[in-house]
Amino acid sequence: MSLLTDTGAVFVRDTRSKLRTPWPYMESMADPLLLLMLFGPLVAALGGIPGIPAGNTMQWFVPGMLVLMVFTTSAFIGAGFQEERGSGALERMLVTPVNRFALLAGRVLRVVVVVVIQAAVVALATVPFGLRLPPIATPLALLQLAVLAAALGTVSLAVGLALKSSYAFWGVVSLVYTPIVVTSGALLPMELAPGWLFAISRVNPLAHAVEGQRALFAADVTSTAALLGFAVPLLFGLVGAVLGTQSMRRVRV
Amino acid sequence: MIHTTGLARRFHSGRQTVHAVRGVDIDVAPGEVVGLLGPNGAGKSTTLRMLTTLLAPTAGSATVAGYDIRTDPLAVRRRIGSIGQGNGSFDGLRTREELQAQGRFYGLDRHTARRRADELLQRLQLSGQADRDVAKLSGGQRRRLDVAMGLIHRPPLLFLDEPSAGLDPHSRSNLWEHVTGMRAEHGTTIVMTTHYLEEVDAAAQRVIIIDHGRIIAEGTPDQLKSKVSGDLVTVELADPGDRSAAATIAAGIPTAHEVAPGRDAVSFRVSHGDTVTPEIVRALDAAGIRLRGTQVQRPTLDDVFLSLTGRSLREDHG
Numbered sequence: 001m002s003l004l005t006d007t008g009a010v011f012v013r014d015t016r017s018k019l020r021t022p023w024p025y026m027e028s029m030a031d032p033l034l035l036l037m038l039f040g041p042l043v044a045a046l047g048g049i050p051g052i053p054a055g056n057t058m059q060w061f062v063p064g065m066l067v068l069m070v071f072t073t074s075a076f077i078g079a080g081f082q083e084e085r086g087s088g089a090l091e092r093m094l095v096t097p098v099n100r101f102a103l104l105a106g107r108v109l110r111v112v113v114v115v116v117i118q119a120a121v122v123a124l125a126t127v128p129f130g131l132r133l134p135p136i137a138t139p140l141a142l143l144q145l146a147v148l149a150a151a152l153g154t155v156s157l158a159v160g161l162a163l164k165s166s167y168a169f170w171g172v173v174s175l176v177y178t179p180i181v182v183t184s185g186a187l188l189p190m191e192l193a194p195g196w197l198f199a200i201s202r203v204n205p206l207a208h209a210v211e212g213q214r215a216l217f218a219a220d221v222t223s224t225a226a227l228l229g230f231a232v233p234l235l236f237g238l239v240g241a242v243l244g245t246q247s248m249r250r251v252r253v
Numbered sequence: 254m255i256h257t258t259g260l261a262r263r264f265h266s267g268r269q270t271v272h273a274v275r276g277v278d279i280d281v282a283p284g285e286v287v288g289l290l291g292p293n294g295a296g297k298s299t300t301l302r303m304l305t306t307l308l309a310p311t312a313g314s315a316t317v318a319g320y321d322i323r324t325d326p327l328a329v330r331r332r333i334g335s336i337g338q339g340n341g342s343f344d345g346l347r348t349r350e351e352l353q354a355q356g357r358f359y360g361l362d363r364h365t366a367r368r369r370a371d372e373l374l375q376r377l378q379l380s381g382q383a384d385r386d387v388a389k390l391s392g393g394q395r396r397r398l399d400v401a402m403g404l405i406h407r408p409p410l411l412f413l414d415e416p417s418a419g420l421d422p423h424s425r426s427n428l429w430e431h432v433t434g435m436r437a438e439h440g441t442t443i444v445m446t447t448h449y450l451e452e453v454d455a456a457a458q459r460v461i462i463i464d465h466g467r468i469i470a471e472g473t474p475d476q477l478k479s480k481v482s483g484d485l486v487t488v489e490l491a492d493p494g495d496r497s498a499a500a501t502i503a504a505g506i507p508t509a510h511e512v513a514p515g516r517d518a519v520s521f522r523v524s525h526g527d528t529v530t531p532e533i534v535r536a537l538d539a540a541g542i543r544l545r546g547t548q549v550q551r552p553t554l555d556d557v558f559l560s561l562t563g564r565s566l567r568e569d570h571g
Contacts, residue, residue, distance in 0.1 A: 002360065009357035017345035088339020092402060095305050095335040096358035097327050 006099040010106020018110065028072045029118050032065035036126060039187065051189025053218075058130040063213030064186030066119050066145060067206060071180070073118060074111045074149040078160020079169050090251070100248040104241065108153040115149035116142055134219035141216040144229050148209045151237025158244030161251055179204075186210050208232035254410050254442045255281035255304065259313035261466075262299050273299040275466035276313060281444060283409070286436065288457030289446040290554060292566055296466040297446040298338070301414050304444070305335040318410050331359070334403035335412040341399050344388035348379055351387055352401055359406035366405070373401040377431055393424030400431060411435075413445035417452065425449070429456060450554045450566065462558060469561050474554060481552035481560045483508065484526030488533060491543035493517040502536050517545075526550075 036058075043049075044057040052060050084090040093103060119142055123133065163169045183190065183197065184206035190198055201207040212229010220226060259276040274296040281287050289297045302308035304317050306326040315322045318332035342351045349370055356366030374380045377397040382390055387398065396416065403411060413432070417425040433456060435441060447453055453460055454474050461471040470477060490499060496514040503521045504512045506529060512521040523529045526549040537544060558566045 005360070006358070009354060012357075013346065013350070013354040016350055017343065020345060084343060086339070087343065088337050088341050088399075089343040091307065091337045091339065092335075092341025092355070092399070093358060094307055095330060095333070095337070096355065097330040097360065098358040 003099045003102055003105075006102035007105040007109060010098070010102050011109045012106075014107050014110045015113075025073065025114055025118065028069055029122055031072060032062075032069045032122050033125065035065055035068070035187075036061065036129070043188070049189065049192065051185075051191030056130060056132075058126060059132060059217055060214060062123065062126050062131050063141070063217045064184070064210050066122060066141075067148065067184065067210045067213055068181065068186050069118060069122060070115050070145050070149050070209075071152060071184075071206060073115050074108075074153040075156050076173060077107060077111055077153050078156035078158070078163075079166055079173075081157065081160035082164070082166040082169065085164075085251075094248075094251070101241065101245045103248055104154060104157050104244050107157060108150050111153040112146045112149045116146050119145050131217075134217065137216040137219045137221050140221060140226075141213055144209065144212055144216065144226075144233075147230055147237070148205075148233040151205065151233040151240065154237045154244055155240035158240045158247060161244060161247040180206055183207055184210050205232050205236045254283045254285070255279055255315070255317050255444065257304070257313060257315035260300065260303060260310050260315050261312040262296075262303060262308060263311050272466050274303070274310075277463070277466075277468050279315075279461065279468070281442060283442055284440045286443045286456055286458050287445070288453035288460045289444065289463055290450070290453055290460050290558070290566070291446075291463035292558075292564070295463045297463055298414055299466075300463070301335075301412055301444070301446060305333060305412050306330055307335075318408075331406070332408055333410045333412060334406065334408035336399050336403040336414065336416055338415045338418065340395050341402050342387040342390075342395060344386065346387055347384050348387055348390065348398055349374060349383040351398065352405060355402040356405045361406065369405055369407075370401075373404060376434075377401050391424075393420055393427065396420060396424065396428060397431065400428065404435060407439065408441070409439075410442045410444070413443065413447075415446055415448065417447060417449060425452070432456075448566075454554060460554065462561065464558075464562055470557065477554065477557045478552040481522075481556045482510070483522040483524045484552065485520060485522055485548075485550040485556075486526045486530060486533070487518055487520040487548040487550075488537065489518045489545040489547070491545050495542045498540060499537060499542055502540060502542075503533060506533060506536075 040057060040061050043052065043061060081090065123131065127133065159172060160169055163172065179200070183201040183204045185201060190201045190207060193201065208228045211225040215223045215225040215229065257277060257279045259278065260274060261276045262274045264271045264273055277300060289300065291297050299308065303310045303322065304315060306322050306329050309323065317329045320328035322329055352370040352373060353366045356369055361369065374383050377400060379394060379397055379401065382394055387395065390398065400416070416432070417428055420428065429452065432443070436443060445457070458473060459471065460474055460477055462469050470480070488499060490496060493516060496517070496519055499519045500512050500514040503509055503519055506523060509521045509523045512519065530547050530549055534544065534547060555566050
C-alpha cells in the first residue's frame with residue numbers, strides 16, 4: 001500500500017518538475033526521425049544485406065530507432081542524483097518515511113510514461129513512410145519498450161546513486177555509449193558482425209530489445225526473439241532495482 | 254525524547270580511519286531546546302545524521318522519539334522533522350508543490366497535504382511565493398520553505414542543522430522568530446547545530462559542546478559561562494609606556510587573574526567586572542595613569558570553548 005502511494009507521490013513530483021521543461025523529450029523524438037530520414041536511405045540503398053529482409057526497410061529500421069530513442073530518454077536519468085544529493089534535496093526525502101524503492105520507482109515510472117508516448121508518436125509519424133502497425137503486436141511492442149525503459153531507468157538510477165560525482169557518471173556513459181549503440185544492431189544488423197563482436201552483442205540488453213522489437217513489428221509475436229526482448233530487459237532491470245534500493249538505503253548524503 | 258549511549262561513527266577514507274564521533278551520551282527531555290556547539294569537523298553533523306537515521310552508527314545505541322534508530326528507523330522518521338544544511342527544495346518545482354510533495358512523502362493524503370501546505374506557507378510568509386519556481390526564491394525564503402518542509406507532518410521533535418547559515422542578519426532573526434513561534438505553540442523539542450553563538454545563546458536552554466567527536470561540556474549557557482572564571486576587563490591606556498605599571502595595579506585587585514598587558518591596553522579577568530571597573534579606574538588615576546577608555550565583557554560561549562580547549566570556535570570558520 002505505502003509502496004504504491006509513495007511511488008505515486010514521487011512520480012507526481014518528478015513529472016511536474018521535468019515536464020515544465022519538455023524540450024529534451026522533443027529532442028529525443030527528433031533523433032530517431034532524423035536517423036530515419038538520413039540513415040534510412042543509406043541502409044535501403046545497400047540492398048540485400050544479410051539480416052535485413054528484402055523489400056520493406058522501414059519495418060526493419062524503425063524498431064531499432066525506437067529502441068535507441070528509449071535508450072536516450074531513459075538511460076541517463078541517474079545523472080540527476082548527484083545534483084539532488086549536493087543540494088540537499090535527496091537528504092530531505094531520505095529523512096521522510098517514504099519507501100526507498102518508491103524513490104526509484106516513481107522516477108522510473110515518469111520515464112516509462114514519457115517513452116510510451118514518444119514511441120507512439122514516432123511510430124505513427126512513420127506510417128506515411130511505409131511502416132505497417134500489426135494489430136496485436138504493436139501494443140505488445142510498446143509494452144516491451146516500456147519494460148526496456150523501466151530497466152534502463154532503474155539501472156541508470158542505481159549507477160547514479162553509486163557514483164558520487166556527475167563527472168564520473170558522464171565518464172561511464174561516454175565509455176559505454178558507443179559499444180552499446182553499435183552492438184545493439186539498431187543501425188546495422190549484428191548478423192554482419194564477426195564472431196567476437198556478435199558475442200558482445202549477446203550481453204547487450206539493447207540488442208535483445210532491438211531483435212524483440214523487429215520480431216513484434218513483423219507480427220512474429222510467439223518467436224524467441226520477441227520473448228527475449230521482454231525477458232532480458234526485465235532481468236537487467238531487476239538486478240538494477242535490487243542494487244539501486246540497496247544503495248538508496250545506504251546512500252550517504 | 255532522545256537517549257543515546259556511546260553513539261559512535263567512524264569513516265574509512267583510503268587507509269585512514271576517521272573517528273568522527275567517539276561515543277556520545279545525549280539525553281534530551283520533551284520540550285527542550287538543545288544546541289550542539291563545536292568547530293567544523295567536531296562531529297555535530299555526523300551526530301545529527303545518526304539521530305535522523307541518515308547514517309548508521311558504528312557503535313552505541315540511540316532511541317529517538319521513542320524508537321531505536323537501528324531497529325526501527327521508519328518509526329523514527331515518522332516522528333521527527335529534519336532540516337539539513339542544504340536546500341531541500343529542488344529547482345523546477347513550485348513552492349506549494351514541493352511542500353505538498355513533502356507532505357505526501359510523510360503519508361498525508363492529498364487534501365491534508367494541501368491544507369497544511371497552505372497553512373505553513375501563510376505562517377512562514379511564503380503565500381505570495383506559493384506558485385513561483387523555488388529557483389526564483391531568495392535565500393531567506395528558500396530556507397523558510399525548508400523549515401516548512403520539516404514541519405509539514407507536525408513532528409514532536411525537530412532537528413535543525415545550521416539553519417541560518419548563509420542568511421543575512423534580517424533573514425536570520427526572521428527565521429528564528431518562526432522557529433521559536435512554532436515551539437511556543439506546539440511545545441516541539443528542538444535539537445540544533447549552529448555556528449552563530451548568539452543564536453545558541455538566545456534560543457537554546459541547554460548547550461552540548463562537542464570537540465573531536467566527544468562531548469566536552471554541557472549545561473545551560475549561564476552554567477557554561479560561569480566555568481569561565483570572571484568577566485574580561487580591558488583598560489585602554491593613553492600612554493603605552495604605562496602598561497607595566499597598570500598591569501601591576503590590576504594584579505593587585507582581589508580575584509583578578511590572567512592579567513595580560515597588550516600594546517596600549519591591559520586586560521584581566523575578574524569576578525564582577527562591573528563593580529571592579531570604577532575601582533581600577535580610581536586606582537590608576539591615583540597612580541597618575543591616564544586612560545582612553547574601559548571595557549567589560551561578559552564571557553561568551555566562545556570563551557567557554559576557548560577555556561576548555563585552548564582554541565577559539567571562530568578560528569575554524571572565519
